[in-house]
Amino acid sequence: MSELPGDLLYTSDHEWLRREDDGNVTIGVTDHAQAALGDLVYVELPEVGQDVEIGGDMAVVESVKAASDVYSPIDGTVVAVNEDLADDPERANADPYGDGWIVTVQPSGDIDESALLTPNAYQELLDEEEV
Amino acid sequence: MPFIPHTEDDTKDMLEVIGAPDLDALFDEIPADLLIDSLDGVPPGLNEMQITRLMHDRAARDGAPLCFIGAGAYEHHIPQAVWDIATRGEYYSAYTPYQAEASQGTLQTIYEYQTMITELTGLEVSNASLYDGASGLAEAALMTVRSNRRNKSGRILLAPGVNPTYEKVATVIAGSQGITFERLPVNSVSGNAAASLDVDESPVAVVIQQPSFVGTLEEVDRLTNWAHERGALVVAVVNPTSLALLKAPGHWGEEGADIAIGEGQPLGVPLSSGGPYFGFMTCKQKQVRQMPGRIVGRTSDLEGEPGFTLTLQAREQHIRRSKATSNICTNQGLMVTAATIYMSLLGYDGLRQVALRSYESTARLTDGLTAIKGVDRMFEGPHFHEVALRLDRPVAPVLEALAERDILGGYDLSIACPELGNALLVCATETKTDADIDLYVAALKDILTEENRRSA
Numbered sequence: 001m002s003e004l005p006g007d008l009l010y011t012s013d014h015e016w017l018r019r020e021d022d023g024n025v026t027i028g029v030t031d032h033a034q035a036a037l038g039d040l041v042y043v044e045l046p047e048v049g050q051d052v053e054i055g056g057d058m059a060v061v062e063s064v065k066a067a068s069d070v071y072s073p074i075d076g077t078v079v080a081v082n083e084d085l086a087d088d089p090e091r092a093n094a095d096p097y098g099d100g101w102i103v104t105v106q107p108s109g110d111i112d113e114s115a116l117l118t119p120n121a122y123q124e125l126l127d128e129e130e131v
Numbered sequence: 132m133p134f135i136p137h138t139e140d141d142t143k144d145m146l147e148v149i150g151a152p153d154l155d156a157l158f159d160e161i162p163a164d165l166l167i168d169s170l171d172g173v174p175p176g177l178n179e180m181q182i183t184r185l186m187h188d189r190a191a192r193d194g195a196p197l198c199f200i201g202a203g204a205y206e207h208h209i210p211q212a213v214w215d216i217a218t219r220g221e222y223y224s225a226y227t228p229y230q231a232e233a234s235q236g237t238l239q240t241i242y243e244y245q246t247m248i249t250e251l252t253g254l255e256v257s258n259a260s261l262y263d264g265a266s267g268l269a270e271a272a273l274m275t276v277r278s279n280r281r282n283k284s285g286r287i288l289l290a291p292g293v294n295p296t297y298e299k300v301a302t303v304i305a306g307s308q309g310i311t312f313e314r315l316p317v318n319s320v321s322g323n324a325a326a327s328l329d330v331d332e333s334p335v336a337v338v339i340q341q342p343s344f345v346g347t348l349e350e351v352d353r354l355t356n357w358a359h360e361r362g363a364l365v366v367a368v369v370n371p372t373s374l375a376l377l378k379a380p381g382h383w384g385e386e387g388a389d390i391a392i393g394e395g396q397p398l399g400v401p402l403s404s405g406g407p408y409f410g411f412m413t414c415k416q417k418q419v420r421q422m423p424g425r426i427v428g429r430t431s432d433l434e435g436e437p438g439f440t441l442t443l444q445a446r447e448q449h450i451r452r453s454k455a456t457s458n459i460c461t462n463q464g465l466m467v468t469a470a471t472i473y474m475s476l477l478g479y480d481g482l483r484q485v486a487l488r489s490y491e492s493t494a495r496l497t498d499g500l501t502a503i504k505g506v507d508r509m510f511e512g513p514h515f516h517e518v519a520l521r522l523d524r525p526v527a528p529v530l531e532a533l534a535e536r537d538i539l540g541g542y543d544l545s546i547a548c549p550e551l552g553n554a555l556l557v558c559a560t561e562t563k564t565d566a567d568i569d570l571y572v573a574a575l576k577d578i579l580t581e582e583n584r585r586s587a
Binding site for chain 1: 280281420445446450451454
């Protein structure tokens, strides 16, 4: 049973987002994703200042057996990346919703929440996948 | 002789299990109009006796001329032990080391190779090799675009001395991915990059070949710094033998070149009509995840014993698919084995001797040939083991006349580089004795004066 904080939004590609007080959005991969990947050995981060598009490539999380793309759930500009992942990528395994955050994006407009999943909707997706 | 171990009964049993009527049924999704019945133009097969005879007759036409051709592939003495060892069954048939526990020998050999090549080039990591020097340039170009994401121009500048064939190959491989190759302006006296290098738009990368294709020694420090000042990466195209004498790419300029590639053939691989050869590629540690090809790493097993394995495989095609660093999923294992044995047998001192003797042979050859009326050096400045000569007449007929005397006089530059006019690139390695050189000089003198007499 994977961890699923109630104050976040999710995507069907197993990313989570948190809206910060300053309007920026912090993004990472879910507990389900990190468990499926296994111990991360590397995270390829975007450059600060880079523009991202909804559904476009933003980062790559790499374990011994796979390298998975992390897509941006919104349009915007990268304002911060979690540099600690360079030396310690396993943070994303140990604490996927906290210390394991990957990118902070400044949205370029209003966020289309209808394109995102509530915790319940994401849980339903996980249940379906397990069947 | 059948190469597939299944008997007809085996095949029948397998077809029954999967429910297919016959082997053809396994290919039935291929449209009928794409199938052919026969291969027109392909003659019927020959038996072993016939083919052996055919190949013997063909081989007899090769002859054993004195070879003074360089231009990217070099005749060096290969110690007998190199291929005695490399053709042992364990090395000769070993191939893809994906199953680490069954491939420790191969993996260790490649690891030793990687170590030697990084030392030779003065950089930090190496891959397990590429196909050849030319495709190495293509891979390096793609790698610089991936590594230097800040620069979206796709523009790669080549110093004047970059091998024109390498440029063609790189254009074919990388050109359809939005990458363009342009030449830096040339100083026609030195043959190297011009003093003034104004460019409108900063390139992604600058490629510098040392020694140059026409045998000159480029100002690698100046060009490396110039490139880095403009935020461009530096790709060094180098001759491995020369690195026993010349500054390694990792020490070029203030920061060193970022990637080094080249043709590994001079290290114990015979000329064999153009191949197989191997390409080497090394880079700085920070670029390692953008490097194509296999990489062997050293690790320890569950019992703490040292071992070797393929590593950083998530860059490769079988994991990353279309986002892989390259679609290469091989390495030139046998050639790399030979090169590793060659480097081990020679050691640093031996390689240095080969390099020095090659330089001396070429210097002697150049002195002898330029003493002939109608033959001059094309460029001023130092050389390694190749020199471009200007002839007072077309090169091709001269080469033909030399060939009749069993001498391959050199590489006709007037074809690849028509702007140079009647230019001939000559090369003399450590394999050429004083007597060989004297023979060439006498032959050329003869040919040129005979022609002078005839046309007078």
